[in-house]
Amino acid sequence: MNAEAGRPDAPLxxxxxxxxxxxIDFESALMTVPLVSRLHAGKWRIEDYRALLRNLRQQVIEGSRWIARASSSLTPTHEDLRxxxxxxxxxxxxxxxxLEDCYVAVGGAREEIQNAPKNVGSEALxxxxxxxxxKPDPVGLLGAMFIIEGLGNRIAGPWSELIQKQLDLPDEAVSFFKYHAVNDSHHLDEFDEAMEMAVTSEEVGADIVRHxxxxxxxxxLQLEEIDNV
Structure with a gap:
C-alpha cells in the first residue's frame, strides 16, 4: 500500500x-433472521438445513455469471480489475x-434442489x-464482493460447526461451508488488492460502500424469505 493510501483520511x-x-451492522442483523437465530439457539432440524441449501443454490449459481457480466462491463481503464x-x-x-452434493448427503433429491425456484429475496438480490x-465500469460491485466473500470467510466456518454438531452430520454434508471458510480468505486478499487499484477517490469509495x-x-432478505417463492 502506498503512503498516501495509508493516511487515516485517505479515500481507501x-x-x-x-x-x-x-x-458489523450486517452480522448483527443476521441474528434477527428466524432461520439464523434458531441455528444459534441450537434448535435446528434437518429440514432447516435442507431449506437453506435449497434456497442458497439459486443465488450461488448466479454468482459467477454476474461477476463475468461485471468484467465485460469494465473498460480498459480497469484492465487489471477485469x-x-x-x-x-x-x-x-x-x-x-x-451445494447439491450436500443436499443429497442429508437425504434430499438432487432433482429437487436443481429445480427449486429462487425465493423472492433471491430474485431481488x-x-x-x-x-x-x-453499468459501465461497475467498480461499486466490490462492495457486493466484500459482503459475499465475507460470509464465506467469517460465517461459513462457524455455521458448518453449528450445523454438524446439532444435526450430527459428516464432513461431506457441510463441504460447501467448510470449503468457503478456507478458500474465501484468499478471495478477501484479492479484494484488498482490488480496493487499492479501484479506490482513487472518495466518490468511488462511497459507491463501493453503498453497494x-x-x-x-x-x-x-434472501434468508428471511426461505421457500417463499
Missing part, C-alpha cells in the same frame, strides 16, 4: 472503515455443485446484481 482508509461498519473478476468467476462457476454489473449496504440487506 475511509472506505475500509465504512465497510467495517457495514459488516482480469481479477474473470479469474474469480472461473474459480466459482461450479460451486453450486457442492439477483436482479440488483445484474443491474449493477451491466455493500444494498447487498447486505438483500442477502438478509
Amino acid at each position: 482508509a475511509k472506505t475500509h472503515r465504512q465497510l467495517a461498519q457495514v459488516w 482480469s481479477m473478476f474473470l479469474s474469480h468467476a472461473q474459480e466459482e462457476h461450479r460451486d453450486f455443485r457442492m 439477483s436482479a440488483f446484481m445484474y443491474h449493477a454489473a451491466s 455493500a449496504k444494498i447487498v447486505a440487506r438483500l442477502y438478509r
Whole structure:
C-alpha cells in the first residue's frame, strides 16, 4: 500500500472503515433472521438445513455469471480489475455443485434442489446484481464482493460447526461451508488488492460502500424469505 493510501483520511482508509461498519451492522442483523437465530439457539432440524441449501443454490449459481457480466462491463481503464473478476468467476462457476452434493448427503433429491425456484429475496438480490454489473465500469460491485466473500470467510466456518454438531452430520454434508471458510480468505486478499487499484477517490469509495449496504440487506432478505417463492 502506498503512503498516501495509508493516511487515516485517505479515500481507501475511509472506505475500509465504512465497510467495517457495514459488516458489523450486517452480522448483527443476521441474528434477527428466524432461520439464523434458531441455528444459534441450537434448535435446528434437518429440514432447516435442507431449506437453506435449497434456497442458497439459486443465488450461488448466479454468482459467477454476474461477476463475468461485471468484467465485460469494465473498460480498459480497469484492465487489471477485469482480469481479477474473470479469474474469480472461473474459480466459482461450479460451486453450486457442492451445494447439491450436500443436499443429497442429508437425504434430499438432487432433482429437487436443481429445480427449486429462487425465493423472492433471491430474485431481488439477483436482479440488483445484474443491474449493477451491466453499468459501465461497475467498480461499486466490490462492495457486493466484500459482503459475499465475507460470509464465506467469517460465517461459513462457524455455521458448518453449528450445523454438524446439532444435526450430527459428516464432513461431506457441510463441504460447501467448510470449503468457503478456507478458500474465501484468499478471495478477501484479492479484494484488498482490488480496493487499492479501484479506490482513487472518495466518490468511488462511497459507491463501493453503498453497494455493500444494498447487498447486505438483500442477502438478509434472501434468508428471511426461505421457500417463499
